[in-house]
Amino acid sequence: MSVIVRYAPSPTGRLHLGNARPAILNWLFAKSKGGQYILRLDDTDTARSTEEFAQGIETDLEWLGITPDAKFRQSDRFALYDAARDRLIADGRLYPCYETADELDRKRKRARALGKPPIYDRAALNLTAEDKAKLEAEGRKPHWRFKLDGRPVHFVDLIKGEQTVNTASMSDPVLIREDGSYLYTLPSVVDDIEMGVTHVIRGEDHVSNTGTQIEIFEALGSSAPIFAHHNLLTDSEGQGFSKRLGSLSLSQLREDGFEPLAVATMAAITGTSLPVEPYDSLEAIAGKLDFSMISHGAARFDTAELASLNARIIHAMDFETAAPKLAGIEPLNAELWAVFRPNLSKISDFSEFLPIVTGPIENGVAEEDRDFINTARELLPEEPWSEETWGQWTGAIKEKTGRKGKALFLPLRLALTGRADGPELKSLLPVLGRKVSVDRLS
């Protein structure tokens, strides 16, 4: 079977880490199976969907390294949903209801007061043609419910194992609103059938939807795809990410200078048994992550873990990969990259260290170290310099002055770089060269 998956966000907000998770898990699964990845924008809610959000989603996915094999928008496909609607109506599985929101609310309250579950009572099924005509003459418009068949729905989830959804304890779901617009449930099934989707990988908040949707697949004469419901990513307090909040949105993380691979790795691997560590690519993760590794418990995202992974990715990054990310920054070469790389937490930190080589730097040497620095200058070896030079030089200074440890190294660092921390002096010294070093020690 050739695998076809889809990622189906609604363009009603920007993507955040929480909804990046299914985007990436679908991608990893498609990659590991040599399958197809469809991006489907679930934009039947035309009031809340915007073109700007649709574009934003594509930009975010591209940034993460996801390039869909095909793209669809549900708003282009209403004819298909209308055909499915008509078929369900003809088969008696979709029926019109005329209760207002208030009336439904009252029914629910009454049921609760009687100690019954607040399930829709299917009163609309008893309406005669005459009743309906009367209601419509009053100006009421129907919403449409799918008639659940009341038998428990079983399926084998690739992550959660055997699942049973007891649809008998659910209200018949509304598939079409009063204004004729579709809720997500039916168009999603119609598209999954029409697009030949083999695996639906989505958050575990959809498990009961799956029960309903499996019934709809069958009512439309199709077998259901295979399902995999993953745990949801939460923030460190266990709260879900809100789309409209912009908290940890991908665009924010991008602006903050995080590496896309660090973000993608965190979104995919948090809450699994795979270690959070640098991977070369999404493909490399795809080769390792298996659904059996996804925990059944929570997936708590930790900002500090993202920051540390980001730094580790940069520390391992070769110059060819880094160079395009630093485009426009001067000077830039493999040697400088190698010197600064171990000190960067984000790629943008590179420019922060550049003044160390380009100058001018602020000489931070304390008064009482002046003589020591003069002695050090006199002991500077002749060029050519290499990574060995630092050891030879400081060895000679140590012998002459008797200083060691911090008393030896800190004044040298302050004199040469103007700061108390930063790149390893052993690799920096040959980059500075003798002339600049003499100047700074003077």
Ligand code: GLU
């Ligand atoms: N638009 C739905 C959502 O964002 C899609 C869920 C699904 O994958 O079926 O929750």
